[in-house]
Amino acid sequence: MSIHLYALPYAGGHSLVYRPLQQALAHSPITLQTLELPGRGKRAKEPLLHDIDRLVEDLFSQLRPQLTPGQPYALFGHSMGSLLAVLLARHLAQTPATPQPCHLFCSGRGAPSVRGEQLRNESDYRPKHTLPTPEFWAYIDSLGGIPPELKQHRELMEYVEPIVRADVAALENYTPVTDAPALTVPISVIYGIEDNELHPEGMAAWRSVSTLPLTLLPISGGHFSLFEQLPWLTASLHEKLVPIDATENFS
DSSP: OOEEEEEEOOTTOOGGGGHHHHHHTTTSSEEEEEOOOTTSGGGTTSOOOOOHHHHHHHHHHHHGGGOOTTOOEEEEEETHHHHHHHHHHHHHHTSTTOOOOSEEEEESOOOTTSOOHHHHHOTTOOOGGGSOHHHHHHHHHHTTOSOHHHHTOHHHHHHHHHHHHHHHHHHHHOOOOSSOOOBOSOEEEEEETTOTTOOHHHHHGGGGTBSSOEEEEEESSSTTGGGGOHHHHHHHHHHHHSOGGGGGGOO
16 A cells, blocks of 8 residues: 655745655655645745744645545655644644544754744844845855755746745744644654754754654754755655565665
């Protein structure tokens, strides 16, 4: 039986950012499907949302009709998508007669219960989504979040900027819930060992997100290095999702 893997976008991302991973999984039992947020990609004409809770509701409205009893599925999210994956899983857990994910893959972010180090410790911290355009893009670039082809097209950067700002605003305005019930889903957390956005407290807090096993998967590189290591990622997804007796046919 195939396993559906629903991928959630990072800030400023759209469904096509997962196309390489989708292609890498094409001959495996894992079927990668993407959920599109409003204001981008296939939903470019819809208004942007600036609130995490509304984004979760939007994702839930897309995902719930696709879920059927007996069909296993998992959630995958990177950065903002990691936060959305956990909050979406909580929403699903609180909805009666709703199939639950068999696994969560969360990449490039600390646990949802902990704010970023800068928001908690810098009294002079200035929200990134309010920065002037040059400073805002310098921040995004410091994360490795600007593809080379985007840097070469000013018009495209002008088009994308409101999308990225809306997502960053949603993240910066989100108030973590510290007393949420623990999930009953295994979680794998992928993190770059050179990712300056991650801090020990946020990583340690992942252990309280679920009552089931947590797997920490370190990789070399920074915030977006995951997307440069597709063979490793596909193997890791396969190891967690596909039964042992099916692995011989995966390539």
